[in-house]
Amino acid sequence: MLFSQKDLKKGARGGDKISPTLKRVIVAVIALPPFYLYITKLPPIFFLLLLTTVSVLAQMEFHAMYKTNRLISFSGIISGVILLCLPLIQPSGFSLQTLSFIFPFMLMACTRLFLIKDPSSSLKDISPAVVGFLYIPNLLLAQWHLRLRGYEWILFLYGCVWASDSLAYYIGKGMGKRRLYKEVSPNKTIAGAFGSVIGGMLSALLLGKLMMDNIAFYVLIAMGIAIGSITIVGDLIESMFKRDAGVKDSGSFIPGHGGILDKIDGALFAGPLLYWITLIL
Structure with missing residues (x-):
């Protein structure tokens, strides 16, 4: 079953008609196919x-x-x-x-x-x-x-960042108890940070083997760990700015998901890091 009864009940409550889990899935289903075609075909x-x-x-x-x-x-x-x-x-x-x-x-x-x-x-x-x-x-x-350097690197970057964000969210929500940095972002947990690293590593292995057979196994693991770690940092930095400015979301461009900056905060820092890694490679 894709959505639990808990998700459906939460989505049915007044005000918020769709649960955060449903929103993430809906946005991914709508946005990923055109993004893939845009990157690979143009x-x-x-x-x-x-x-x-x-x-x-x-x-x-x-x-x-x-x-x-x-x-x-x-x-x-x-x-x-x-x-x-x-x-x-x-x-x-x-x-x-x-x-x-x-x-x-x-x-x-x-x-x-x-x-x-x-x-x-x-x-x-x-x-x-x-x-x-x-x-x-x-x-x-x-x-x-x-x-x-090739559209594969953009797919690799956003695939790793998306997986890091997703595992950080679900692992942090399900298992997180100890706060990671409560002064900046009270909802982020140490378990969620580990989830981000795991998500980056697993997605790097999968995407690397699908698109970049010439990159060694251990290099992919290192790249995934690096992206998963820096994604958390990018998220925290945006949270720092938002807390300083006294706002919850950077905007409302995506209903229920915040603004554009909320969606790219991790990729802002992961992009330069991945580019530096490609220079070394």
Whole structure:
């Protein structure tokens, strides 16, 4: 039986018509097939378009959490778009990496300078835009480089992150008693963290054998453990920001599931880590 009687009863209570378990399954059934086809059947440039769209939406959520001035928020979002699109061009003079960080800061700082004449609280005003830029498009950029190495790496990344999240949720919910980091996220448990590592390891072995036969068994295990561990860290970091901002979810883009940032928090950190591993390999 796919859903327990407990799930169905919980879903039938007033207000929340669908239990969290049902919601996770429904979202997975709806989202995974088109995501798979989008990644595997379309050229890499379409994945960059997807990353840019996700970056814009996630930054909007982040700025809304901190009530960032709209024009400063816009400059941060535009900076993120520029960062993600820069790999498509070959700039002369400055290196790509240097240019991608100098111009965005100049844009955000100049926006604050000419938007508000009073210099007091200027650092406080631009900080969410700067942090949002470093946190979201900057970390997402690693996934573009992974995609250039082959769509298998994107499927591997999100498969491992999804399995880590899922096992962390179910093991933590069923067996978790000791809190992992109650000051940041009271609902996360040590058992859930172990579940994340186990989920990453098992999915890495399965996906690796299906798509990457040339990678050794022990390397896949190490990759899975690393992704499962960093996924928990990424989740905690987003929880830290949300608790600081005094919000429960980053947004309401996905009904019952929170915002875009809630869905990609683990992948934001797992992407760069996996890319660094591929450089070693």
